[in-house]
Amino acid sequence: MISRTKDSAQGYRPNQMQKNTPDHSLMPPCQAACPLQMEIREYIDLIAQGRTMEAMQVIRSGNPFPSICAYVCTHPCEDACRRSQVDKPVAIRALKRFAVEFGGDRMVQAEAETTHPEKVAIIGSGPAGLACAYYLRRRGYPVTVFEAHSELGGMLRVGIPQYRLPRQVLDTEVQRLTQMGVEIRTNTRVVSLGLLFDLGYKAIFITIGAHQSLRIGIDGEEGPGVIDGATFLREVNLGFKPSLGERVAVVGGGNVAIDVARTAARLGARKVTILYRRTRAEMPANPEEIEQALEEGIEIQYLVTPTRITRENSHLSVTCVKMELGEPDSSGRRRPVPVQGSDFSIKFDTLIAAIGQAPQAPGDFHVRIGKGSTIQVDPATLTTNRAGVFAGGDAVTGPATVTEALAAGRLAASRIDDYLQHRYPLPTREGRESLVGDLSPETIETIRKIGRFEPQILPPETRAKDFGVVECVYDWQAAVEESRRCLRCGMGAEILFQDKCASCLTCLRVCPYHVPYLDTIGTVRIPVDQCQACGVCVAECPARAIVLRKPYDRRQITEELNHTLKSAAESNLKPFIIGFCCQYGLFGTGTLASLWRKTGAGIWIVPVLCVAKVEADHILNAFEKGAEGVFIAGCGEQCARENTTEWVQQRVEKVRKTLKEVGLEPERLQAFTMKNANEDIALQMEKFSERIGNLYLASIIMQEVKK
Amino acid sequence: MIVAQQKPLEETRRMLAPYERVLILGCGTCMTVCDAGGEREVSYLHSALRVAQAKGGNGTHTFAEYTVKRQCDREFLEPLADRVKDIDAVLSLGCGIGVQALAERFPDMPVLPGVNTSFMGMAKEWGVWDERCAACGDCRLEDTAGICPITRCAKGILNGPCAGTKNGKCEANKDMDCAWVLIYKRLERLQQLDKMRRYYPPRNFRAIPRPKRIVSKASLNAGGGNG
Numbered sequence: 001m002i003s004r005t006k007d008s009a010q011g012y013r014p015n016q017m018q019k020n021t022p023d024h025s026l027m028p029p030c031q032a033a034c035p036l037q038m039e040i041r042e043y044i045d046l047i048a049q050g051r052t053m054e055a056m057q058v059i060r061s062g063n064p065f066p067s068i069c070a071y072v073c074t075h076p077c078e079d080a081c082r083r084s085q086v087d088k089p090v091a092i093r094a095l096k097r098f099a100v101e102f103g104g105d106r107m108v109q110a111e112a113e114t115t116h117p118e119k120v121a122i123i124g125s126g127p128a129g130l131a132c133a134y135y136l137r138r139r140g141y142p143v144t145v146f147e148a149h150s151e152l153g154g155m156l157r158v159g160i161p162q163y164r165l166p167r168q169v170l171d172t173e174v175q176r177l178t179q180m181g182v183e184i185r186t187n188t189r190v191v192s193l194g195l196l197f198d199l200g201y202k203a204i205f206i207t208i209g210a211h212q213s214l215r216i217g218i219d220g221e222e223g224p225g226v227i228d229g230a231t232f233l234r235e236v237n238l239g240f241k242p243s244l245g246e247r248v249a250v251v252g253g254g255n256v257a258i259d260v261a262r263t264a265a266r267l268g269a270r271k272v273t274i275l276y277r278r279t280r281a282e283m284p285a286n287p288e289e290i291e292q293a294l295e296e297g298i299e300i301q302y303l304v305t306p307t308r309i310t311r312e313n314s315h316l317s318v319t320c321v322k323m324e325l326g327e328p329d330s331s332g333r334r335r336p337v338p339v340q341g342s343d344f345s346i347k348f349d350t351l352i353a354a355i356g357q358a359p360q361a362p363g364d365f366h367v368r369i370g371k372g373s374t375i376q377v378d379p380a381t382l383t384t385n386r387a388g389v390f391a392g393g394d395a396v397t398g399p400a401t402v403t404e405a406l407a408a409g410r411l412a413a414s415r416i417d418d419y420l421q422h423r424y425p426l427p428t429r430e431g432r433e434s435l436v437g438d439l440s441p442e443t444i445e446t447i448r449k450i451g452r453f454e455p456q457i458l459p460p461e462t463r464a465k466d467f468g469v470v471e472c473v474y475d476w477q478a479a480v481e482e483s484r485r486c487l488r489c490g491m492g493a494e495i496l497f498q499d500k501c502a503s504c505l506t507c508l509r510v511c512p513y514h515v516p517y518l519d520t521i522g523t524v525r526i527p528v529d530q531c532q533a534c535g536v537c538v539a540e541c542p543a544r545a546i547v548l549r550k551p552y553d554r555r556q557i558t559e560e561l562n563h564t565l566k567s568a569a570e571s572n573l574k575p576f577i578i579g580f581c582c583q584y585g586l587f588g589t590g591t592l593a594s595l596w597r598k599t600g601a602g603i604w605i606v607p608v609l610c611v612a613k614v615e616a617d618h619i620l621n622a623f624e625k626g627a628e629g630v631f632i633a634g635c636g637e638q639c640a641r642e643n644t645t646e647w648v649q650q651r652v653e654k655v656r657k658t659l660k661e662v663g664l665e666p667e668r669l670q671a672f673t674m675k676n677a678n679e680d681i682a683l684q685m686e687k688f689s690e691r692i693g694n695l696y697l698a699s700i701i702m703q704e705v706k707k
Numbered sequence: 708m709i710v711a712q713q714k715p716l717e718e719t720r721r722m723l724a725p726y727e728r729v730l731i732l733g734c735g736t737c738m739t740v741c742d743a744g745g746e747r748e749v750s751y752l753h754s755a756l757r758v759a760q761a762k763g764g765n766g767t768h769t770f771a772e773y774t775v776k777r778q779c780d781r782e783f784l785e786p787l788a789d790r791v792k793d794i795d796a797v798l799s800l801g802c803g804i805g806v807q808a809l810a811e812r813f814p815d816m817p818v819l820p821g822v823n824t825s826f827m828g829m830a831k832e833w834g835v836w837d838e839r840c841a842a843c844g845d846c847r848l849e850d851t852a853g854i855c856p857i858t859r860c861a862k863g864i865l866n867g868p869c870a871g872t873k874n875g876k877c878e879a880n881k882d883m884d885c886a887w888v889l890i891y892k893r894l895e896r897l898q899q900l901d902k903m904r905r906y907y908p909p910r911n912f913r914a915i916p917r918p919k920r921i922v923s924k925a926s927l928n929a930g931g932g933n934g
Contacts (some may be wrong), residue, residue, distance in 0.1 A: 499776075504740035509833035540833075542745035543735060617747070620754035624761055658751075661716035662759035 025549040026490030026528060027434040030092060033080035035407035038062040040077055040092055041488060047095055048483040049583045049609070050476075056103025059096060064134040064406060065127070065173045067105055068156060070097035071165045071469075074286060074401045082489055085439045088452040090485050094471070097455075098479040106172065112180040115140030118202040118420045122146065123190045126154020127402045128207040128393030130177060131409025132416070137180045139417050144201070145182060148189040149238065152177075154209050155394070156402065158234040159256070161263045162467040192364045193389060203388045203416045206367065206375060207409065210394035212360040216251060216353050220309030225316045229260045229354030236263055245349020246270040249318060251306060252354035253283040256399075258290060260354045261298045265464055272298045273346075277305040277323050277336040292457070296464040303336065307343070309351065319345045359395040367391065372398050381425050382412050390416055435490035437529035446513045447532065448642065453482040484584060491550045492531025493538055495524060500545040507537035507546060512642035534641045535613040539651075552609045557618050564606045565625045573602025575628035575696035577689060580614045582635045582674070583607045603689065610634075611671075612644040616651045619669065620658065629668045629692035631685075636673030645673060665695060708829060709737040709802045710836045711822040713748065716755055719798065722819045723756075723768060726796035731756075731821070732787070732809070733774030734801035741836055743822045744800025746774040752800070752821065778805025784812045791816050826858075844919065845910055850902055852893035859886035865907040 030040040039058050046055035059066045073093050081089035099105075120136050122129045125147040133143045151157050152174045156165060178184060190196065196204055213228030215221060227242070229252065235242050248269040250261045253276035261272045274293075276283060279302045283290060294300065308319040322342035325334035358373040368385040370376040375391040377383060382390045392408035394400055418425045439447075456472040457463075463470045474482065492515075495501050503524055507516040515530045516537065526537070528549070538546045538553045547553055557580070568576060606622075608614055611634035622630045632648050639645075648671050656666035670688050674681055713719075723729055731749050739745030749772045756770060771794065775783045778801030791797065796817040799806045802824040809818045826838035841858045847865070848855060857863045861879035867887030871878030875888045894900050 500735060500746070502735055502739040502745065505830070506742075506833065509830075542742050542747050543739045544746045544750075615747075617751050617754055620751065620758055624754055624758045626761075658716065658755045658758070662755065662762055664758075664762060 023550050024494060024496075027432045028489040028491075029080040029082055029435060030077035030090075030489075032434040033076040035076070035401070035404045036063055036410070038077075041486060041491070043099060044090065044092065044095060044483045044486045045488070047099055047479055048486065050480060052099055052103040052479075055099040056105055059099055059103075060105070060108065064131045064410070066096060067100045067169045068127070068165065068173060069093070069403060069406070070100045071169060072156075072160055073403050076403075082439055083485055083487055086444050086447050086487070087449050091452055091454065091482050094455040094474060095479060095483055097471075098474040101473050102476070102479075108176070110134075110176040110180045112137040113140060114142055114181065116142075116420065118142075119144065119200055120203045120205065120416060120420075121190075121196045121199075121201040122205045122207065124148075124154055124207040124209055124393070124395070125152040125184075125186075126207055126209045126393055127156055127405035128409040128412070129154065129205065130173070131406040132205050132207065132392070132412045133177055133182045133409075134180070135410050135413030136416060137177070137182055139413065141417070141420070143182045145177075145184050146188045146190050147184070147186045149234075150187050151238070152184060152186065154207075155211075158211075158237045159230065159259075161233065161237070161259050161266075163262070163266070163463065163470050164259070166469050191362055193366070193386065197388070203390065203420055205409075205412050205416060206361070206365065206384070206389065206391040206395060207393040207405075207412075208359060208361060208395045210357045210359040210374075210399045212358050212373070213353060214356040214358060216306065216355060218307055218309065220311070220316075221353070223309075223311065225311065225314070225349065226309060226351045226353065229256045229352055230357050232260055232352050233263060236267065241267065244269045245315075247348045247350075248272045249306075249316075249346070249348040249351045250274045250354055251351065252276065252356070253278065253285060254354065254356070254399075255285045255289060256357070257354040258285045258293050260352050262289075262293050262296060262464075264350075264352065265296055265298060266467055269350075273348075274298060274300040275304045275306060275320065276300060276302055278325065278333065279303060282325075282333045292460075292470065295460040297460070305336065305338070306351070314349075316348045316351055317345050318348055318351060319343055357394075357399050359398070361395065365389075374398055381415050381418075382408070383415070383419075388419065390419075435529055440530055443513050443515065443530045443532075446642070447487070450481075450485050452485070453478045480584075488533040490528065491533040491548060491552070492528045493526050493533065493535070493546050494528065494549055495526060495545050496547045497543075497545040498523075500543045502543050502545075504542060506540050506542060510536050510540045512536065532641070534644075535610060536647055539613055539615045539647070553613050554615055554618070557606065557608050557614060558621075560606045560608065561618055561621060564604050565622075568602065568604045571602055575602065575689070575692045576626055577603045577629045577631065577692055578606060578622040578627040579603060579631045579633055580606045580608050580611060580618065580622075581633045582611050582639075583609055584635060584639075610639070610641060610644060612641065612647045614648070614651065616654045616658075619651065619655045623659070623664070623668070628696050629670070629688065631670040631672055631688060633672040633674050633681075645671075667691060668695065708740055708827065709804075709824060710741040710826050710828045710838070711738060711743040711802050711824045713743050713752065713800070713822050714820070716759060719752075719819075719821055720756070720759060723796070723798065726817065727767070728769050728794040729771070729796050729798050730787075730790060730794045731770055731772045731798045732778065732800060733772070734778040734799075734805050735774055735776040736779075737802060738778075738800055738805075738822065739774075740830075742834070749774055749800055752798075778802075779808050781808060781812045784809060787813070843910065847907070850905070850907065851890045852897060852899065852902075854886060854890045854893060856886045856890065859884075859889070865909065 028041045031037055039062055043055040043058040063069055075093040077092045078089040083090050119142045122133050122143060122145045125145045129145055133145050136143045149158060153170050156170055193204055211230050213230045244264055244267060248264045250257050257274055261274050265272050303323040304320045305323055306318045306320050310317045322339045323336035324339055326337040327335055329335040360373060361367060361369060361375055367389060368376040375384060375395050377391050377396050382392050384391050390412050392412045393405040415425055455474050458470055501524060507524060512534060513532050516524055516526045519525050533548055535548055535553050538548055611632050614632055619630055634644055634648055636645055652669055652671050656669055659666050659668060672681060672684055731753055733744045733746055733749035753770050753772050760768060777783045778799060791813050796819055797809055798819045798821045799809055800821040806818050806820045827840045827842060828836050828838040831837050838858050840855060843857050856865060856867055860867055861877050862869060868885055872885040872888055875885055877883045877885045891903060894902055
């Protein structure tokens, strides 16, 4: 049997969307790359529809501190984004910042109830500690956070400069934790775990970070004028103003080195020079940050390493040696080798060493320490060698990213919960198939190229003066346009009912991206790694065998139509007009709302995610349910997809023919193309509803005459 | 593949007029491929009939819809056995064969054709179908380089082209290729132009017994022998 049955006598309409229609979509590469596995595709899609508040909710459901990530995330998602194979990756982090700023994040009130008696102590209030506190509190545990410094935040507070993460953002997130009832003990350095257990804590999470700077190990390193990067940033971030002098050298090539250099420049150092022993290509720092540092006048000397520091009248004379790149080392980067006899010396007032950091766990913790002074844990359970003691974050991994620390905190919370409830640790997330594979050259060629909209950056001469945030947030339009670049990986079409497929090859013929193909045994295949989820084949399949993996197709439209009809039934405004309107961009209901208010007609909007998915059947259904007129408004040239207008025209013509056959005027059905800032559409809309109004009046008169 | 076209709505409605409860029955094979009676078209026709009823109002029909994999084999029709008890007529969107198979399977049920079965052919591109075979039962495609003059020549002549060919097009329709020019060009490519010089006697139109039947199984009657 290949078909569902429907009996209209019982009011059961065809293809009614089943409750809980399954989402068969594959996990997109961005989500798979995210340490927190955030539902990036979903919130980007919501931003593209202008549904920023909902986007914010999606973000919040996967991230305890989205506003922090919105500023400082190293966005591995963007590195995985398949849009980069077409042009440039979607600016996911900047879009998240837009959602955080405009999605009402500040209104979110976190609340939690205590449902468990077991107290948990968290040592360290960095991202891992705060995330763990957040999730444990949500699970109902009393939580105490111990912080050695005067303020919460760990590296977020003492490591990351304010121009990258404004302190109000951090304060807001910390405040929420306090509101949730997390007990905060600042200025409290924990020296012994036994003492905490004695105080009644049943589990401890060590997340002390990696604050100990590594030494360069050269003569003259100890003494005035030389400071390490972590200490320097900590002092500046806690409000001190170290005196640096005029000329500052920064040794190292990581993000900390860049942060140190840019901070030094902002403190008034006249000349800041970064000494790095490899070349720019090997620099581990974020390329954008390097670029911004250079713009701010910071000099980077590559292939240089200091060998000796001597002091002359409170100045430093740093002897350096030139390097060249040799064989690759264990990290895969080419090892720098000193060039014989290339010594030279430079004068500085201060030298800041930022060549790496390591954790430093107090010996009295009695936890097993592994390579690089990190705490050894079981990676799946985050348990240490001591019962009830868990560890995570930089203290375990060595210096890593904020997002990784948040993920560790979240994992720790669920593992501590398992431990306290005497449960075998369960997988945190059901395994979902991820999308793998690159776009083929043929697909790439057919995808419309749309350049990435970079968020504005303050000009270097303005930004380098103070600690204000460097990057501006998107405006509404830029955010919507940028989010529309998403390729919706993993959401594509699938032949759900293979037994219904008549192998008619319609999908092969209509696909704008030439994705479906016939395999060697004559079965139609739609490879999910190439499909762009435009939905044209879904609407055109004569056997209705194809659906989108996420029900963004006829099922969604049918549901929305029924919903709209239900609401419309309560209104008496005449004439009754239904409009299928694209929800993407600024061209959906938002713009339309301002247009139809003038007309005075009962215009009801069925929101659709691309008008190419509206089927002839949907249009007829609207007429059947009493619509006097129907229009379809697509975004036209703004569309990120191909030929949507043509497909709308095809279906409009088909329905018009049928309307004529049943004795209705074909002009009751219109297709509009919304264009940005175009007055025409308003006029067209007005004319359309006027015409429908006249037809309605005429029909009333005819009825009266008949009587 | 069999190609058909849905009947005009008006005609369909006229046919349906006497019947109250109607099952619209699609076919999942040829009629799906040629876009005349697959599940989507069944649903569309259903909607169209309901709109017509809402606007015009001749009678109060109730409709049900269903699609089987193939209407031309009775085994596929078995799931309908229960359903036909509650209906007054079947509107079949199958080809003429499907309609007859239904009539044969459900002797007490009126079966109405919803499509005009048009020809045997293939898709030229999306949404365009061309006739290719007339099922004449006497295939000469070997002589005509795989291009059938019976279906593709307006006159169906076996010894073409006629004098009406002009610039490779047919005098009956200036947009239509002359089948015999196509045949000539392809025979030229195949270096078989000698076939153009041959005379082909007229086909035997006289005694084609209808309905035709083909028996491919061997007769196993007693004494019949099977080798």
